Amino acid sequence: MSNVTYDIMWREAMMELLDQLEAENPEDPSLAPKDLSEWSCIYIKYLQIFRKLDTAYDQVVHPQKRIDMKKALEACMGRVLELRHWLVKLNKGLDFVNLDDILVDLKLTPEVLEVPAPRYFIEDRSKELKDRAKFLDALTEKYTVPDASPSGGLPELPALSEDDAILLIQCNERGRQARERSRIMRSVKRQRQLEDKRTRAGMALNVDEAAMKIQACMRGSWWRSKVRQNADEEQVFIGMKPKAPMGKDPQVLERKTWQRRKGVQHEHQHEYEDAVVSLRGKVKELEGQDMREDIQDKINAWFINNRNPETGEYPDFPEEEEGGSKIILNPPPPPPEPTPEELAAAAAKQKGSKGKGKAEPPKKGKDAKKTEPEAAPKTEEVVTSVFVSDIEEAVKEYVDKWQERDESANFAQRYDAELVKAAMRPLVFEEVRVQVDEEMRILLQNLKDMVAAERAAKTGKKVKAKKAKKAKKKGKEGKGKKKKDPTVDRTIESLYAELVSTSILQKCPEIHIQDYLGAFNFLGATLEKAHVPTDPSIAQIRHVVTEYCLLSLGSAYVHEKAPIIRSVLLYGAPRTGKTSLAQAVAHLAGANFLNISPRHTDGKFPGKTVAMMIHMVFKVAKMMAPSVIYINEIEKVFVSDKKKMKEFGGTEPFSRIKKELLKEVKALEPSDRVLIMCSSSEPHICVKKDEKAFISFFDKHIYLPLPDYASRRAIWAGLIERHGGKLPYEFDLSTLAHISDGYSSGTIDQVVRSMLTPRRLTRLSEQPLTIAEVLQWLCRAEPTPPDPIDTLRAWADKTPARAALLQSEADKSGAAAQPKDAKKGGKGKKAK
Structure with missing residues (x-):
């Protein structure tokens, strides 16, 4: 374009x-x-x-x-x-x-x-992110940190015995020979049918007639090929058939054009940055002196106008903290004069305050209701509009x-020098103003000394040198003790290196949120109106994670103003993509990924040094923001039952990070671009007081269900293509989506990865994938049992939003049933 x-x-x-x-x-x-x-x-x-x-x-x-x-x-x-x-x-x-x-x-x-x-979350910080990636790679190689290994494939089948292998080969060979004989017999049968047809016709074709028939067949074949080619080109053009011949795919051409424009974009940006420096110097050289004289004239006029005519003293020059000469150059507007209604209201209020006597004693009985203060009216909640x-x-x-700007002469879309100068003038003016302020303060002090010396010469008294005013300290000293920093003597690079050496700070894989495949639920609102409980669709999860986690984390400007979200819980069955979503958020936001999962940090920073670990993690996360702090199996951190804690295993108790974690999360401010993303497969193991603390720790609770039929259909096709495979046109994808009901997206990915080995990918053109082959691999994987899913859905009702909704529905049903019960009780007999 x-x-x-x-x-x-x-x-x-x-x-x-x-x-x-x-x-x-x-x-x-x-x-x-x-x-x-x-x-x-x-x-x-x-x-x-x-x-x-x-x-x-x-x-x-x-x-x-x-x-x-x-x-x-x-x-x-x-x-x-x-x-x-x-x-x-x-x-x-x-x-x-x-x-x-x-x-x-x-x-x-x-x-x-x-x-x-x-994309600008990463591209605008490309140099910074490249330097950080190089530093991380160097530290990983130095400390020989193992890479985060992907989930393994499916278990291999047991090896066949020699007799079974020979029997299997014989069966396959017999089948091959039978198929070959069948193919030969079909061709022989077709040849016989053609000969019988010619015999029944009763006459043989001469050379011209045979040539005409051959020509007709060739023309028909040629035209059918041309029509098919035109149809393919049309489908490619409208995006219905992306796989087009090399060099003709419009999507490929569009991507090439975008890459070319990116190169032009970086080139123009460097030209603009160089022009900003040079043009700022030109503006200062050509217009700086006029700005200086204008500022000096206005300040001199202010000196004269505000001089005390009786004593001859000059006013104090505004301090830099107060704005300096900004107050002189742009004085604030005078307060508006009060209207007659405001004056009358103020007079009535003053008169009423004078006429007040002793407070009357509170009345009793019926009149007491009249004297009670009225409740403040409830303000209607409105949408924020920051x-x-x-x-x-x-x-x-x-x-x-820009709307009416003529750019006919700027075909290449390079920077506009006049706009650069206009943008630099306020900066140059501010720089000149600060310099003039320093000079005028000295001049004003000299004038004050001269006035004081003249007054002293007339009165015969010595002049005392005035002490310079001390700058007012902001805030009260000693108000609130600040937490001591145990790493105050260490550089951020050393802390970063230590976290990398312990594999807490990890290199985030290049995952996109759109890689979390799934479809949209077209009946969500209909089922909701019918009061049929449904799980969120995969598409809704993508939308919510992008808005709650990615958009606010990627932009510092948005993060400070938007509704703050410090912590998010992703809960669902195992292998539903919780960790992948957290990594996708970190990658797309250009954030650090710090993994402090209890099982991952077990044996690291033992004993009381765990407080040092949490402090280092949050300090590095804040200083090198944006950052994502990931905690897997977060529910086990909040469990306080010692018997359950022993069942988790590990050399250290999983709850050892709880105390420091709560402190650090509570201290996070809107300016700290740090997001706590946690995952849980068993949130229900927290009970009683642990459950309350666990639920209240998170700002948002996002449930990741198993994929439905539409999502499974998209997942199978998308994963096979992602791993280098290709489904044939006649592949029955609907049947496969039905059969794989109950399997998580991670399990399906494991099946596809195990099935599409490098050898199998090379043979796809000769032997396409079939349902039977996919089912052979799918049978090795275990589906997710229904009991954990029901438990997770029941636990979802305990989250704040669901609990409040269920409570309101229960109150409504109770209020509706109460009049009937009261009516029945009124007509019944008296209790004996």
């Missing part, structure tokens, strides 16, 4: 943002969105705008456009997170909001709800700077 395409995309996104702001706050308050469905439409529209801005920012090569575009992108991203949290509140606190009926009304596909992972002002500012900047 061309540069104009992305400019149009940017313009459309900014105009749509304006429309969204008007839709949220219309002139008529009755038209404002109120219920879940209306806010859902606005949320979907913001997602579409977010996707447009993300694509445009990723491909625009103009460096100054990208700066302004990033402001709009991050503001829109923050607004999406605000609306997500608001939808959850309107959805009775449940994180998974079913929007399939809204999509049907809007005539949109489920792909609209896919939240993009902005990012609305940022969106308005971004739209205004676009309209003022």
Whole structure:
């Protein structure tokens, strides 16, 4: 695509943002969105705008456009997170909001709800991340840290005996010979049929007639081939058939174009950075002296206007902490004069305060209700709008700077020198202002000394030198003891190296959230209205993890303003992708991945040194943010029963990190881009007080179920293609999806990895995959039993949102049943 395409995309996104702001706050308050469905439409529209801005920012090569575009992108991203949290509140606190009926009304596909992972999280920090990766690789090689090995394949079948192997070979050979004889007999039978047909015709063809028939057959074959080729090209063009001949696939060409634009983008960015330095010097050289004289004239005028006419003393120059000469150059506006209504209200209040006498004693009886203070009216909860002002500012900047700008002479989309100068002028002005302030303070002190000397000469008294004012200390000294830092004498590099040597800080594999394959549930809202309990779909899990974990962690600007989420629990059956999702978040956000799972750190930092380990982990995570701290089997950290703790195994108790972990998580601030991601397969083992502490530790609880039929169908096809295989057209994928009911996505991945060995991949063209072959490998894997799944669903009802919902439903049913019981009791006989 061309540069104009992305400019149009940017313009459309900014105009749509304006429309969204008007839709949220219309002139008529009755038209404002109120219920879940209306806010859902606005949320979907913001997602579409977010996707447009993300694509445009990723491909625009103009460096100054990208700066302004990033402001709009991050503001829109923050607004999406605000609306997500608001939808959850309107959805009775449940994180998974079913929007399939809204999509049907809007005539949109489920792909609209896919939240993009902005690529600039990594690309804008590419140099930093490359240096960090090199440092990590060097430390890994130095300390010979073993790599995190992937999950192993399926167990091998036992070796066959010699007799069984010979019998199997004989059976296969007999089958091969029978198939070959059958093929020969089919060809002989077809030849005989053709000869019988010619004999029945009664006459033989001459040379011309035979040639015409051959020509007709060849023309038909040629035209059928041409029609088939045109159909294939059309399917490739519209994206229905991505596997096209080399060099003709539009998706391949698009990827090449994107890579080429990335090179141009980096080249223009370096040119812009060099121009900023050079043009800033030019602005200071050409306009700096005029700025200096203008500032000096205004400060001199302020000296004269504020001089005391009686004593001749000059005013004190504002300190730098107070703003320095900013107060002089841009004085704050005077407070508005009070209106007559405000004056009358103030006079009435003052009069009422004077007329108050002794407090009357509280009344008793019927009049007591009248004297009781009225309860404060409940304020209606509204959606937070922190990012609305940022969106308005971004739209205004676009309209003022770019909407009507003529760029016909800038075909290559390089930087604009005039815009660079305009951006540098405030910086140069501030630099000159600070220098002038220092000079004017000295000048003002000299003037004060002269005035004091003249006064002393007249009165005959000596002048005492004034002591310099001490800067006011912010805050009270000694208020709250700060926690001592046991590693204050160590560098962050040494702490980083120690965590790498103990394999706590790990290299994160390159996993994408979209690799968590699964389909959208098209009947979620329908089943919810019918009060049929359903598990969240795989697509909903992708959306929630991207919004709660990735978007806020990847952007420092969004993280400080968006609703804060410190800790997330991913719970579900084993091998449902909990660890992979945590690694995907760390990879896409360009974050460090620190694994302090109890079983992983067992034997490391024994005894009381565990406090040092937790301190080092959080210090490195904060200093080298963003960071993801991962804890597997987190439920075992909160178990306090000593008998259960012995069953877990290990040389150290798993709960040894609990105390320090709670302290560090509680101390996390919005500026700390640290996310605690934990996984659990048995959250129900925490009971009584442990259960309460365990549940309240997390801000969000996300359940990862087993894949349903639609997701299994997508998982089988996607994993086989990911591991280098290819399914034939006639492969019965629906049957395989039905048969694999109860298997987790990790188990299916294990089956595919074991089946598609390098030797099998080389023979796929000769011998395609069949259902029977896949089932042979699937039978070696064990499905997930239903009992743990039922236990996990029952435990989900204990999470805060589900518990509150069930309690409200129980209260409603109890309130509905109470009048009937009271009516029956009123008509019954008296109790004896």
